């Protein structure tokens with residue numbers, strides 16, 4: 274099911290513009306919404322999940338008017354919020370069974386089938402009679418996905434799900450999301466570029482409430498080909514380079530400072546042309562250097 278967001282805007286009572294005419298078309302499959310903290314991701318996710326009102330704009334999920342027909346949306350929506358809390362003293366089975374009742378699956382045998390199936394799908398069946406309080410971060414997030422999948426939703430929204438997971442759990446969680454997105458629309462909000470690079474067939478970069486760029490990750494990387502230049506600098510040299518070049522990122526690599534700059538042509542000063550990746554796309558866009566992208570973003 275395609276999700277079409279048009280000119281969605283939201284200003285909070287304190288004057289913060291969290292969404293500024295956001296327009297996005299989100300097809301079936303996994304869509305990554307990438308942006309730094311405070312970009313407006315959660316505001317957008319909560320609005321799509323019918324938990325919050327916006328000021329203006331429209332959202333359609335297939336033929337359903339998301340802003341107007343909230344009950345219809347809730348029937349086909351699964352949502353894993355950023356701060357998904359669990360009751361520590363109940364078991365995974367008990368809580369998922371409880372959520373299933375709330376979701377309207379009243380027939381006992383049918384419910385058991387659904388709950389068992391979801392626990393298997395999320396690899397929690399073996400631990401289904403353990404209390405949730407003893408679950409690791411990754412297990413809790415997988416449980417969060419199990420509850421989001423109740424009722425066989427067509428649209429699944431997951432808000433920053435991998436923050437705090439160890440590398441093994443992240444891979445496991447990625448595999449789970451990837452399986453789900455084969456036939457559903459999955460909207461993944463994150464500030465972790467590699468989540469999007471690993472998983473998403475389409476993506477958008479958002480900052481300060483505005484969509485800056487959207488497209489297929491591979492195409493966006495292809496578009497910056499020949500424009501990313503790198504070199505090591507000393508700590509003392511760094512301010513000079515930052516003044517003279519369009520620096521998009523600086524990071525320590527084995528104790529030395531590696532800088533990447535964005536330039537259409539060789540910037541001189543000993544820089545080498547490197548193959549850019551999605552992280553370069555992200556930083557070039559967030560720092561406002563990827564200006565061709567800004568002008569051409571049709572989402």
Ligand SMILES: Nc1ncnc2c1ncn2[C@@H]1O[C@H](COP(=O)(O)OP(=O)(O)OP(=O)(O)O)[C@@H](O)[C@H]1O
Pocket residue numbers: 285286287289290291308309310311312313314315316317433
């Ligand atoms: N209820 C609120 N009242 C006032 N301002 C808010 C409220 N909720 C969010 N904001 C502000 O709106 C902006 C967007 O916040 P939002 O939580 O949507 O961003 P985010 O991209 O999800 O960031 P994070 O990853 O930190 O959650 C931020 O500047 C935030 O401080």
